[in-house]
Amino acid sequence: MTRPSVYDAVGGDAAFLALARAHHRRCLADPELEHPFSHPDQHPQHVERLAAYWAEVLGGPPRYSHGDADQSHVLWLHSGNGEIDDLGRRFLACFLAALDDAGVPDDPELRACLRAYMKWAVADVLEYSPVDAVVPRGAAMPRWSWEGLVR
Numbered sequence: 001m002t003r004p005s006v007y008d009a010v011g012g013d014a015a016f017l018a019l020a021r022a023h024h025r026r027c028l029a030d031p032e033l034e035h036p037f038s039h040p041d042q043h044p045q046h047v048e049r050l051a052a053y054w055a056e057v058l059g060g061p062p063r064y065s066h067g068d069a070d071q072s073h074v075l076w077l078h079s080g081n082g083e084i085d086d087l088g089r090r091f092l093a094c095f096l097a098a099l100d101d102a103g104v105p106d107d108p109e110l111r112a113c114l115r116a117y118m119k120w121a122v123a124d125v126l127e128y129s130p131v132d133a134v135v136p137r138g139a140a141m142p143r144w145s146w147e148g149l150v151r
Contacts, residue, residue: 016052
């Protein structure tokens with residue numbers, strides 16, 4: 001029997017949209033994350049795009065990268081902000097709590113996989129937080145499986 005993708009184990013597009021909405025609500029409720037998550041120039045479909053991004057990275061259809069954005073864009077959006085390690089920790093905490101809010105299956109292996117992915121993703125973004133960071137063009141979309149980052 002073939003194991004489902006992480007995307008399928010989470011529950012597909014509807015589950016990722018619920019997760020992105022729950023995560024966004026949690027970030028807005030956090031006193032440190034509220035500002036960057038309520039920024040007036042945020043894309044009007046931010047939550048939907050976030051859901052599509054996470055879904056694609058975790059084995060779903062390539063809707064995010066087939067739109068008008070790619071991994072370089074994601075890194076650029078989060079670059080040059082200076083020291084933000086605490087925001088990364090808070091972002092991860094909001095994500096983990098949002099798993100319950102969104103009704104993501106309470107499977108220990110799935111939860112461990114999602115936690116590992118988000119820890120990696122936060123670290124990846126934080127590499128570009130220095131004010132003088134240069135984001136590479138054409139960065140490949142990451143792919144995450146049950147075993148971790150797919151190289």
